[in-house]
Amino acid sequence: MTSDGTLELIRDFRAGRPRALARAITACESGNGARVVAELYALAGNATTVGITGPPGVGKSTLSAALVRKARTLGRRVGVISVDPSSPFSHGALLGDRIRLAEHFTDPDVFIRSMASRGHLGGLAGATADATLLMDAFGFQFIVVETVGAGQSEVEIAELAQTTIVALQPGSGDSVQLLKAGIVEIADIFVVNKGDHPMADQLRREIRSMLQISEHGAWVPELVTTQAVHGQGIDELWDAIERHAAYLVESGELEQRKRERFAYQVRSIAAGRIRALVDGRIDVGSAAGDPYDAASQALASLGIEE
Amino acid sequence: MTSDGTLELIRDFRAGRPRALARAITACESGNGARVVAELYALAGNATTVGITGPPGVGKSTLSAALVRKARTLGRRVGVISVDPSSPFSHGALLGDRIRLAEHFTDPDVFIRSMASRGHLGGLAGATADATLLMDAFGFQFIVVETVGAGQSEVEIAELAQTTIVALQPGSGDSVQLLKAGIVEIADIFVVNKGDHPMADQLRREIRSMLQISEHGAWVPELVTTQAVHGQGIDELWDAIERHAAYLVESGELEQRKRERFAYQVRSIAAGRIRALVDGRIDVGSAAGDPYDAASQALASLGIEE
Secondary structure: OOHHHHHHHHHHHHOOOHHHHHHHHHHHHOOOOHHHHHHHHHHOOOOEEEEEEEOOOOOHHHHHHHHHHHHHHOOOOEEEEEEOOOHHHOHHHHHHHHHHOHHHOOOOOEEEEEEOOOOOOOHHHHHHHHHHHHHHHHOOOEEEEEEEOOHHHHHHHHHHOOEEEEEEOOOOOOHHHHHHHOOHHHOOEEEEOOOOOOOHHHHHHHHHHHHHHOOOOOOOOEEEEOEHHHOEOHHHHHHHHHHHHHHHHHHOHHHHHHHHHHHHHHHHHHHHHHHHHHHOOOOHHHOOOOHHHHHHHHHHHOOOOO | OOHHHHHHHHHHHHOOOHHHHHHHHHHHHOOOOHHHHHHHHHHOOOOEEEEEEEOOOOOHHHHHHHHHHHHHHOOOOEEEEEEOOOHHHOHHHHHHHHHHOHHHOOOOOEEEEEEOOOOOOOHHHHHHHHHHHHHHHHOOOEEEEEEEOOHHHHHHHHHHOOEEEEEEOOOOOOHHHHHHHOOHHHOOEEEEOOOOOOOHHHHHHHHHHHHHHOOOOOOOOEEEEOEHHHOEOHHHHHHHHHHHHHHHHHHOHHHHHHHHHHHHHHHHHHHHHHHHHHHOOOOHHHOOOOHHHHHHHHHHHOOOOO
16 A cells, blocks of 8 residues: 555544554555555554454354344444354355345444455464454444354454454354364353254353363353344343453453453564564475474574574 | 474384384474474385365265275385364364274384374375375385365365375265366366266266366376275276376476475474564554564564565
């Protein structure tokens, strides 16, 4: 982007033009967002951010659509980020998901964005962090980050949200896997969706058992049952989100999470830049060599002592 | 690992004990593999490595099981790496996949490993690179890296293999998505699996059309039809792999790919180390600050000029 283009973009962004928000996020995704973020970060810091994660088919997008509807009835301006690390083969699904949000397409106070970034130095989680920051700076008060279950990225993306909701469905046998995969530790709220399923009670029992044997801090993760497709349990979920938000403020954990999020973002950006710098320092002549040793040498040639 | 432990591990590895290979891979996964790799990398460089990627349900593991069987009839020692970036919610599926390889569980010349790493500095792709190198060094001659379609990681993992197979199934509507997602560019061989499906012809036509409008080098990606579950088309797929292997040697591209793979690995390791170093340099006091600027400052404090 030219310098003039960036100035115009920032002006339009400050003037509240949704197109400018969209373009700013695109700039970040393609690794050209540094200046835009530098100009706009000071406007951010007011939004409530909620992450929703869970296995495919659990109803994450129905849940986020229901939360969006609830937030709108309360007059909040809402941003939705759909993160799909497995994008190449599931764009179709994403498109289907967005159809569930179709009722909000013409609402100027709802902004929906899918992320499937490749160019961002900090990877997908870095691009999502930028998008969250920009939506916040744009004045969205409630931001939902919805991500398909995806190992490392999902845990990283959950770290970007103030409140992480882990959604599960009865009869799927996911709960034991969750425990092993460290997903229980990231959940602030568990949602048992499709709560009319005959095995819903069993899943609730399993979650309660997991909570008893897992480690958590002062906040004991809440357990909410929903049937998102009928809007049932959404008020209860909203209340749980508000209780968690209040807890974060009172306990001082909100500031702590902001610092961690910031550190995470900085680390990702720095690592991305180093990756580019190191590129020119790799001795590919020794391509059959020891990669760990070559990495040490490349870093040493940049003046970095380990 | 203690220094003594590492020495013993390396001795057992050189003696051909499969447990030592398993432990060496685990050491790499958890970020403690530098010394092991340094001692063993010189033994690697002889294996044929094949990556298989494609959407969930296409039959990747049935395909790799069929390739393993074929390789065994030719007397090759075979390693299989199952990469699943979406692990937290799909361990069950992975387990199911491994059952397809069950006939080889007692065969000492087949080594199967699932990867779902968190600790590795270079991420999942870095851990997979290490595992490939170690299997190669251990004497496995044919290594299959099987990965569920997963955006960036999948492209990265494909880069680690000499030959990349993209598997598709008829009637799924995946082909257009593939073109958009840059998957066509990474395919050396397309496999249309479930080739008895009524829409198999249409998928083949779509792939041929895509190939006509996409860019490829001197190697024109081959198109093989299989019914992996019945072992049909596997001989043809094997022949295509051998033709591609011969092409790589004759064209000099093999050396080129090795250099790129090496550079990729070094870059990942270096970036991971920097991530750790930068951690201590982030000024979290300014947690509401500009993350791009903070990254520049952290790098500057390490003496790195951008």
